[in-house]
Structure formats: structure tokens, C-alpha cells
Amino acid sequence: MSAKQWKRLDVVERVERFELSMSQAAQVMGLSKRQVRRLRRKVKAQGRKAVQHGNRGRRPSNRIADAVRKRVVMLATTKYAGFNDTHLTEKLSEEEGIEVSRVTVRRLLRAAGVGAARKHRAPKYRRRRERKAQAGMMMLWDGSRHDWLEGRGPILCLMGAIEDATGELLPGAHFLPQESAAGYLRVLKGIAEEKGLPWSVYQDRHSALHRNDDHWTLAEELRGTQDPTQVGRALQELGVEEIFALSPQAKGRVERHWGTAQDRLTSELRLAGASTAEEANAVLEVYRPRFNQRFAKPARDATPAWRPVRAATDLARVCSLRYSATVGNDNAVRLAGKVFDIPPGPRRRSYAKARVEVCQLLDGSWRIYLGDDLLLATAANEQPQELRAQPRRKRSAAARAFRKAVKSLRSA
Numbered sequence: 001m002s003a004k005q006w007k008r009l010d011v012v013e014r015v016e017r018f019e020l021s022m023s024q025a026a027q028v029m030g031l032s033k034r035q036v037r038r039l040r041r042k043v044k045a046q047g048r049k050a051v052q053h054g055n056r057g058r059r060p061s062n063r064i065a066d067a068v069r070k071r072v073v074m075l076a077t078t079k080y081a082g083f084n085d086t087h088l089t090e091k092l093s094e095e096e097g098i099e100v101s102r103v104t105v106r107r108l109l110r111a112a113g114v115g116a117a118r119k120h121r122a123p124k125y126r127r128r129r130e131r132k133a134q135a136g137m138m139m140l141w142d143g144s145r146h147d148w149l150e151g152r153g154p155i156l157c158l159m160g161a162i163e164d165a166t167g168e169l170l171p172g173a174h175f176l177p178q179e180s181a182a183g184y185l186r187v188l189k190g191i192a193e194e195k196g197l198p199w200s201v202y203q204d205r206h207s208a209l210h211r212n213d214d215h216w217t218l219a220e221e222l223r224g225t226q227d228p229t230q231v232g233r234a235l236q237e238l239g240v241e242e243i244f245a246l247s248p249q250a251k252g253r254v255e256r257h258w259g260t261a262q263d264r265l266t267s268e269l270r271l272a273g274a275s276t277a278e279e280a281n282a283v284l285e286v287y288r289p290r291f292n293q294r295f296a297k298p299a300r301d302a303t304p305a306w307r308p309v310r311a312a313t314d315l316a317r318v319c320s321l322r323y324s325a326t327v328g329n330d331n332a333v334r335l336a337g338k339v340f341d342i343p344p345g346p347r348r349r350s351y352a353k354a355r356v357e358v359c360q361l362l363d364g365s366w367r368i369y370l371g372d373d374l375l376l377a378t379a380a381n382e383q384p385q386e387l388r389a390q391p392r393r394k395r396s397a398a399a400r401a402f403r404k405a406v407k408s409l410r411s412a
Helices: 003-016 022-029 033-051 066-077 085-094 102-111 181-194 218-223 230-238 248-272 277-295 397-411
Strands: 139-146 156-163 174-176 200-203 241-244 321-326 332-335 338-341 355-360 366-370 373-377
Touching (some): 003 033, 085 102, 181 230
Antiparallel strands (some): 321 355, 332 338
């Protein structure tokens, strides 16, 4: 018997020995006098069993069948091995038709010796930044390089962005071999086409987002600032404010999303048997709506703040890798080991010595512009390869020495 039941039996026995009155017994047990009298008669008739619950020893009507218990444990150790308790509970309901609570799943697995999929550290006190009030005020983006395929394929990097006000995983998320400027541009283009433009973006100081080199051109020296990165240039043209975080903890919301994705999305990829980046992206397209349905929260202000893309904006050109080059005397542009022959202009005009803009689009095609005039456009690659931004040219030893002397004069 429990301590409460022993206490009630002792009080009833004291009443029988006239050590306590009915009023005192009712006060001690928290019952009415009528209930005490009923309990007293029941003890006289049944003895100690009178204070025990009537269902003691009976099988609960809501007890899960042994076959279902065994099936849950079997699925957790085979088909859904590595799924966390909450994720497993959702899969049991969606895919297997087993309606059980997360607490029940946890109890069954721990009793069967199946430990938690993720080990949680003791929480530390942190003060979180308050979310933006409207969707579209700020997005956070990052890349997460991880063994997403768990050895079935290459190491991949998940590029994506989340909305600060709602926590929604935004369009444009995709897998690629490593974090790169082209990956960020692809995410930006996907968001702009489906949602619009955010007011600001919160990001780290990765070399694709922030100039971390010490290479200064003469024009940069005279201007006093370095040219932006490929991604920074696109953000400036679209009017998106850049906010740089100084630590991973500062952009904790997107980092926590990566932690959730490395648990749930990895399990989904394992369940689908994905072994290539293309298969992983197909699973990601299915995962994104489910993630938003499960984890996204409504914004404090339901009015979205996304800015529409202006009709005159060529997103394909803005979200591309852009370089400046000089047309040779043979009306050809040479860049990245490629030679682009510029066709003659109006009245057989020559473009020799002209300074042009060379754009490599995200589909692998090339465009060459003189101002806003399109001089050349190539077809997209049938089998697009990973896009890599061309490295910046390093300054000569004399230029570096000159910059060093200028710095010393300024500090003097």
C-alpha cells in the first residue's frame, strides 16, 4: 500500500479505538464526515483492502497491447534507427498508423534499453534576442557542412536561410559540396523569386560573405574601402542590409536549426536511402514544408514585410558571379581558362580595349555586358558543375610595400 493508504487505515483504526473523533479524522484525511463513515464501514467489512484502489491488480483498459509495444521497439531499432523520440512518434503516426504519445514511446524505448538519439548538455543561461515582429524584416543564413549521407555518399554542405520572425525554412535551400558564394546566391535568388526581398540578413564572416583578405587595388586604396564579395554586391544592389555576427552563438537561431536538421533531416535521408546530392535535394524539398508545419511560429504582426522585386531587376544577372575584364584586340575576352569571342557590333563596330562585365549565371551559362547592353550569351550546361568564384588577383610586392608605408604614415 501507499503512504496515503496506510495513513487512512491508521486514522480509521484510531477512530475505532476512540482516540480520534469523526471531525478530527475528516480533517486529517481531507474528507467529509460522510466519507469517513463510509470508509469506516468498508474497513469493518473488507479490512485493509478497503483503503486500496478498486482497480488494483486489474489490467488498465488503455494499456498498449504487447504486440504494439514490440513493434514500436522493433521499428525504433531497425527502420527508424537513429530517430529521436519526437521524430519517431511522428513517423509512427504518419507512416505506420500507430498512435502513441512521445512520453509512451520514450518509456517503451528506455525500458527496452534503447538510449536517446541525441545527448543533451545541461542548459546554460543565455538571453535570446527578441524576434522581429514581421516576416521579411530579417533572415538568417548559413551553411552546414556535415556527413548528411552517413557514409553513403560524399560530405555535403546544406545551404539555407530561416526567417527570423517565424523560424520558417525559406525557399532556395539546397545541398552542394561546400559553402560557397554560388550557394548563397542560389539561396538568395530562390527567396527573391518566391517570397520577395528581406530588409536585412544576419550572417557570419565567411569569406563568401565578408572580405577577409588583405588584397587592395589602387581604386580601393583611393576609396578607403574594399569592394564587396560577390554575395555582398548582390545584396547591395537589392537593397538588403548586411549584419555580421561575431560568433556562432550570436546567430543561434540558424545554428539551432542546423542541429535539428542534422538529427531529423539526416534520418529522413537515411530512410529514403539517398546517396547523392541530387537525391538529397529531392528529400529536402519534401522535408522543408514538413519542417515549417512542425516548427514555424506565427509572427507577432501578421502583415508581411517582404519587399517585391522591381520589374526592371534582372535577378539572373544580379545573382550571378560577375567579373570585370578587358576585350582584347582580337575582340575576345579571356577568363577562367575560357575564351569568349565577341560578335561585331552595329556597323561592324569593334569592342577592343572596352571594359566589360562577364557574368557566370547559376545555370552555368555566361553573359557579357557593356554597360546594360548584352554583347554575348552562351547556353546553359547540360550537366552543370559546381560554380566557383574566381580568386582575386594578389597585389605585387611593390604595391604591398606601398600599402604598408601608407599605413605606417597614417598611424604616425
